[in-house]
Amino acid sequence: MTTMPKKPKLTRETIVEAAIELIESEGLDSLSTRALGNRLGVQAMSLYHHVESKDVLLDLITARLATMIEFGDHTGNWRCELEAVSRSYIDIARRYPRSFPLLAARRFNTPETLPVLERILSIFRRAGLPPAGTAASFRILGYYLNGAGLTEGATIEAERRTDFHLQDSGFLEGFPVSGETVAHLALPNLSGIFEKGLEVILDSIEDEIRLTRVNRPHSV
Amino acid sequence: MTTMPKKPKLTRETIVEAAIELIESEGLDSLSTRALGNRLGVQAMSLYHHVESKDVLLDLITARLATMIEFGDHTGNWRCELEAVSRSYIDIARRYPRSFPLLAARRFNTPETLPVLERILSIFRRAGLPPAGTAASFRILGYYLNGAGLTEGATIEAERRTDFHLQDSGFLEGFPVSGETVAHLALPNLSGIFEKGLEVILDSIEDEIRLTRVNRPHSV
DNA sequence: CCGAATTGCCTTACACCGTAAGGATAATCC
DNA sequence: GGATTATCCTTACGGTGTAAGGCAATTCGG
Structure with a gap:
């Protein structure tokens, strides 16, 4: 055979x-x-x-990156678990800034990536959210993570370049607010910003879970 | 001449x-x-x-899309203004789902897009945030909007396709949580999810502004 | 009013791309 | 040891972005 x-x-x-x-x-x-x-x-x-094709190769790359997501210890604490997943995800963007756009653009609907999706969604479900709430919270967190990963990746890329830096291009002349803000948008500040936004979103998920418990105390 | x-x-x-x-x-x-x-x-x-080149053309397309952002009335109410900008932005993703990735991937640092950036950042500044807080809140909101736009665009694209739909592919066999969740991730649900996440982020900006006022009551 | 200059579009050409079709080689099985 | 088959190679085709240069139409200087 x-x-x-x-x-x-x-x-x-x-x-x-x-x-x-x-x-x-x-x-x-x-x-x-x-x-x-x-x-x-x-x-x-x-x-x-x-x-089979380059497109399939891109799918395989996506899957390879997706399976780098680490879930940490199965603590039963949904918030810790989502934090771990989120940090692991942004870490992928930081380590593979040029490949990350593939992960952000393609869905997790190949046989290789579905197990990852399943594990993530399960965290929301175990936290007490119904399917609809799971979908909403998953999407909101995902929006944030993908956007953050893309922007951090693009920033890494941009700061590596030697040919063009906005700060000393003169383009900022006439745009005072942009001028005073760009320095705070530089790479070293982004991890702090990421953590802050992450907590905001996890807080909102916590609210959502509490609300769910009040309205439907015994269902899952 | x-x-x-x-x-x-x-x-x-x-x-x-x-x-x-x-x-x-x-x-x-x-x-x-x-x-x-x-x-x-x-x-x-x-x-x-x-x-000059295709790359410049892509920049011009990005700028064209960016200048479609509508700022609504200059009410002096920062929250209304940010809501308007955010809805206008996601609207661009919905109307131009296949072009939107350009907007999400490229920075607003060309001469054509900088005025747009300036206007957006000014909303944060006028709301009472210092440059660092402006940068953070702008980034967090931007992460969310870009992620949402990309995913909504990809969803529009995916649901238009006739050749593959995850729901009836059989791929979901063995992934019960994914199976019960996908229906809630369909296009009709996304606008509600978007609004919900948007409010969460605007609330957090409101908190940030309040905190800033308490700590540094008279500076801008 | 007519030649010169300039602009807008076209032709050709090159190196690179994804990939279809089919051929050569070498390890394994009967 | 001959057939089979997996792996890799060769060639070729139509597509890509774009560099180099040509030609025609319009406007200007005289």
Whole structure:
């Protein structure tokens, strides 16, 4: 049945891993089948025996990033668990700023990512939220995390660049409020801002749960 | 000096307008210089006399979308103003779901977009927040709005598709929590969720402003 | 009023992209 | 040891962004 002729140089995993490395070092636009093959010591078309298309490759990258989400200890404290998931998620954006847009843009609806979705949604459900409340709170938190990840990633990218920095471009002339604000939008400030916004959203989820308990004390 | 030989068929504005139409009808990936030229009855290279490169074109599209933000009446009520800006922003995502990712990914640091940034930041400042607080609140709200816009746009896109719908794909088998939640994540529910999250964030800004007033009652 | 200059659009060309089709090689099984 | 089959390669096609240069129409200087 499972004959295995010729020892393989390539696997799905090594391809995905190399693709992420390539994106991080050269940028998302520079991920081409030829460049990726080159990095793996292989011709472009060889990749197609392991991955059906570039679009599927992007899905696999998304899945690889999604499964990096760490859930921490299963404490039974939903707030700690959501905090852990959220920090783990933003950490992915910080470590893979150029790949993160894939994670933010694509849904968690592949077989590889659904288990992750399931675990996250379960935290909300165990916290006492009904399906509708779970959907709402999940979306709101997700909006925030994706936006934060994208912006932090873009900021990392922008501050790495040497060719253009808004601060000394002169563009800010005539925009005094922007001028006095940009310094506070720099990378070192963003983690504090992230934590602050995260607490705001978790507080609101806490309110929602309390409200649910009052109105439907015994249902789940 | 400014001789004007030959009446032009093309202007920057018509090019940008056509590009947005093309993206919305065919998708972001289908925006090519040749396709765009074709839509304008012109060869691809003719565009380059008006726009330096495709990247600049994307910047112009971003600026065009950004300037669609409506600020409503200048009431002096910061909360109403931020609500108006936020709703106007998500409206852009809903009307231009396939172009919106450009707006979410690119910064407001071109000459065309800076006036918009300035007006938005001014709302926070006039509300009584110092520069650092302005930066934080602006970012948090921005994270939320960008995430919401992206997800709503992606949802619109996904529900338009006929080839794949998660609900009847069978993928959800074995993921009961996801299964009972997806229905609540459908497009009709998203506007309610958006409003809810928006109020949460505006409430937190209100708290922040109040706190600022207490600690530094007379400074701006 | 006519040549010169300039602008707006076009033609051609190049390197790169994703990928369809089919070929060569080497490890395994019967 | 011959057939099978998984892996990788070669070639080729139509698409991409865009650099270089050409040509025609309009306006200006004389």
